[in-house]
Amino acid sequence: MELKEKLVSSFMAFEDYVDVNDSIHDIRTEAIRTFEKEGFPTKKQEAWKYTSLNSVLKHDYSVFPKEDNSLEFKDVKPYFIHEIDAYRLVFVDGKYSSNLSQTTHEGLDVCLMSAALNKPKYRVIIENYFNKIATKDGIASLNTAFSAEGAYIHIPKNKLVDKPIQILHFSTGNESALMLQPRNLIIVDENSHVQIIERHHSLTSHPILTNSVTEIFTNKRAIVDYYKIQNDTQNASLIDNTFISQKQESIAKVHTFSFGGKLTRNNLNFYQNGERIDSTLKGVTIIGDKQHVDHNTLVHHVEPNCESHQDYKGIFGDKATGVFNGKVLVEKEAQKTNAFQANNNILLSDKASINTKPQLEIFADDVKCSHGCTIGQLDESAMFYLRSRGIPEKEARALLMFAFTSNVLDSVKIPEMKNRITKIIANKLGVNLGFEL
Amino acid sequence: MLKINNLHASVEDKTILRGINLDVKPGEVHAIMGPNGSGKSTLASVIAGKEEFELDEGDIVFENENINELSPDERAHKGLFLSFQYPVEIPGVSVTNFIKTAINETRKAKGMDDMPANEMLKLIREKSELLDINRKFLSRSLNEGFSGGEKKRNEIFQMAMLEPKLAILDETDSGLDIDALRIVANGVNKLKSKDNSVILITHYQRLLDYVVPDYVHVLYEGRIVKSGPKELAQELEAKGYDWIKEEVNA
Numbered sequence: 001m002e003l004k005e006k007l008v009s010s011f012m013a014f015e016d017y018v019d020v021n022d023s024i025h026d027i028r029t030e031a032i033r034t035f036e037k038e039g040f041p042t043k044k045q046e047a048w049k050y051t052s053l054n055s056v057l058k059h060d061y062s063v064f065p066k067e068d069n070s071l072e073f074k075d076v077k078p079y080f081i082h083e084i085d086a087y088r089l090v091f092v093d094g095k096y097s098s099n100l101s102q103t104t105h106e107g108l109d110v111c112l113m114s115a116a117l118n119k120p121k122y123r124v125i126i127e128n129y130f131n132k133i134a135t136k137d138g139i140a141s142l143n144t145a146f147s148a149e150g151a152y153i154h155i156p157k158n159k160l161v162d163k164p165i166q167i168l169h170f171s172t173g174n175e176s177a178l179m180l181q182p183r184n185l186i187i188v189d190e191n192s193h194v195q196i197i198e199r200h201h202s203l204t205s206h207p208i209l210t211n212s213v214t215e216i217f218t219n220k221r222a223i224v225d226y227y228k229i230q231n232d233t234q235n236a237s238l239i240d241n242t243f244i245s246q247k248q249e250s251i252a253k254v255h256t257f258s259f260g261g262k263l264t265r266n267n268l269n270f271y272q273n274g275e276r277i278d279s280t281l282k283g284v285t286i287i288g289d290k291q292h293v294d295h296n297t298l299v300h301h302v303e304p305n306c307e308s309h310q311d312y313k314g315i316f317g318d319k320a321t322g323v324f325n326g327k328v329l330v331e332k333e334a335q336k337t338n339a340f341q342a343n344n345n346i347l348l349s350d351k352a353s354i355n356t357k358p359q360l361e362i363f364a365d366d367v368k369c370s371h372g373c374t375i376g377q378l379d380e381s382a383m384f385y386l387r388s389r390g391i392p393e394k395e396a397r398a399l400l401m402f403a404f405t406s407n408v409l410d411s412v413k414i415p416e417m418k419n420r421i422t423k424i425i426a427n428k429l430g431v432n433l434g435f436e437l
Numbered sequence: 438m439l440k441i442n443n444l445h446a447s448v449e450d451k452t453i454l455r456g457i458n459l460d461v462k463p464g465e466v467h468a469i470m471g472p473n474g475s476g477k478s479t480l481a482s483v484i485a486g487k488e489e490f491e492l493d494e495g496d497i498v499f500e501n502e503n504i505n506e507l508s509p510d511e512r513a514h515k516g517l518f519l520s521f522q523y524p525v526e527i528p529g530v531s532v533t534n535f536i537k538t539a540i541n542e543t544r545k546a547k548g549m550d551d552m553p554a555n556e557m558l559k560l561i562r563e564k565s566e567l568l569d570i571n572r573k574f575l576s577r578s579l580n581e582g583f584s585g586g587e588k589k590r591n592e593i594f595q596m597a598m599l600e601p602k603l604a605i606l607d608e609t610d611s612g613l614d615i616d617a618l619r620i621v622a623n624g625v626n627k628l629k630s631k632d633n634s635v636i637l638i639t640h641y642q643r644l645l646d647y648v649v650p651d652y653v654h655v656l657y658e659g660r661i662v663k664s665g666p667k668e669l670a671q672e673l674e675a676k677g678y679d680w681i682k683e684e685v686n687a
Binding site: 379380381382384385386387388389390391392393395396399400402403404405406407 | 482485486487488489508509510512513514518519521524525527528529530535536538539540542543546578595599
């Protein structure tokens with residue numbers, strides 16, 4: 001049976017099994033209908049022209065993971081930014097792991113989506129926010145239909161969250177192939193500030209497909225600093241759908257670090273609903289082998305005096321392929337918009353490729369919008385310069401690649417996180433440069 | 438120290454060096470002068486191991502070892518240093534991190550451990566004072582937005598840190614005002630010893646007023662056509678290169 005049919009036919013069983021209230025039931029039912037109609041995206045769709053899901057959809061994924069797949073702290077410790085005290089929401093094969101997590105309800109809610117969906121005290125919030133900004137396309141609808149678990153984070157107003165919140169998903173390989181559909185809802189109220197780190201990691205060589213949806217709401221003057229670490233194993237694929245709705249004077253930043261996985265697709269959408277909003281989208285992609293990373297971004301400028309900053313760096317080796325499709329939409333009312341977009345790429349091999357496509361649709365007449373994309377190789381004269389100082393070829397390459405990504409790394413505000421990313425990159429490049437950038 | 442025998446080199450089938458012979462002994466300072474396009478910078482790059490040049494004939498012997506086939510980094514590990522005419526700007530790598538990496542990679546190649554951090558700091562402080570370099574300068578991105586003088590001073594700072602046996606200074610004097618020239622020349626003089634050697638590549642006499650050469654060579658059309666004592670440089674300054682060209686063409 002094809003995956004699509006399997007999912008559609010599993011839906012009724014799924015709803016029995018999660019036991020949910022009526023309003024969510026209606027949303028889910030509509031979502032599964034949408035998915036049934038639209039199915040998985042194909043290369044015939046413009047937004048998926050350079051990314052084919054065929055190779056990841058061919059596996060016979062389990063849709064209902066087995067229960068107890070308990071991991072111990074020592075198994076997963078390396079994946080925590082453990083030098084820092086953090087709230088943690090840890091999921092193992094899609095199931096919440098209470099012994100690895102550190103949740104809270106004291107002054108803020110860092111807890112489970114399943115609780116938020118089921119408990120009456122959250123009903124109003126769910127009705128106001130759940131599935132309000134996720135797109136109604138096939139892939140996001142599939143997640144909506146099966147949404148049961150994930151992170152629920154609600155920061156009340158005037159709250160500076162004292163430590164980062166980590167959301168971690170592990171898969172253990174108890175199933176021969178597993179599909180995960182985490183669903184996150186994050187609401188940050190007026191004047192509050194939160195840092196969130198999200199990571200998906202497979203501890204197995206079995207095929208894993210994650211189709212994740214995250215909805216983030218930043219209310220007036222709120223600040224959200226969100227980091228995604230994508231450094232998964234060869235058989236793990238991720239479709240990340242993240243939607244951010246911003247109110248006036250709020251700041252939202254998403255950094256995406258894509259260093260591995262079989263196929264990674266990031267659908268990152270910012271919707272500005274207010275004046276003087278600042279949206280930042282930055283990313284570093286460093287991949288090799290036959291890996292594929294696709295960044296599909298949208299910034300929708302609706303009101304005047306807002307800004308957006310996009311800066312994506314990509315380094316592609318071997319037969320790796322990359323896609324950057326960045327759309328900036330400036331509505332007629334959105335005067336004085338300042339939108340900046342850059343996508344710079346380095347190809348390390350003849351067989352690596354990148355398709356980059358800036359897309360600007362501007363209906364206002366008094367705006368500053370710029371975009372630029374470059375594709376090149378490492379600068380040979382810089383290589384000679386470094387090598388003439390005694391830095392061997394491999395290290396010189398690594399140094400130039402670090403340098404190339406430095407302005408994205410520099411905007412990482414959690415020092416431990418920046419350290420970790422630096423180490424992952426150094427590890428990936430097989431060098432020890434002996435200093436922290 | 439350095440012995441070059443009948444060196445021929447080309448780039449993209451264009452022959453630039455046509456039989457260079459040069460013998461530099463420890464403690465000596467050699468100046469290589471010559472008109473534009475005579476092959477001075479190519480000679481410097483070929484000695485340092487730049488791969489885009491094809492070595493067609495001849496040998497480069499450094500410390501009694503043929504280094505024709507060595508990579509630029511291997512040559513650097515043996516004690517060769519090239520101060521670039523146009524130092525490359527590398528945004529995102531600070532001067533300090535760059536020099537630390539260079540020193541520790543060189544030590545690694547020699548089977549030594551990394552230089553302890555406090556020792557490194559002390560060395561950086563000492564050498565930056567020698568060249569009148571501001572500490573803030575060291576945390577800036579390598580050569581990015583540096584003035585011409587700053588770039589050249591940074592090159593000599595790197596030389597001071599790496600303590601090479603043979604330093605080739607490619608047009609280090611170009612683009613320097615007189616104060617910067619004095620600082621750079623001072624630095625070079627302080628680093629000179631009976632054990633290490635310097636090759637100065639220059640257009641003009643003025644650097645040679647500060648760093649006095651033992652020998653002056655004139656490079657023309659890929660060959661050393663004339664060698665002599667330091668007075669030759671003054672003669673070239675006074676008379677230009679035309680008389681050399683006439684001599685060669687006669």
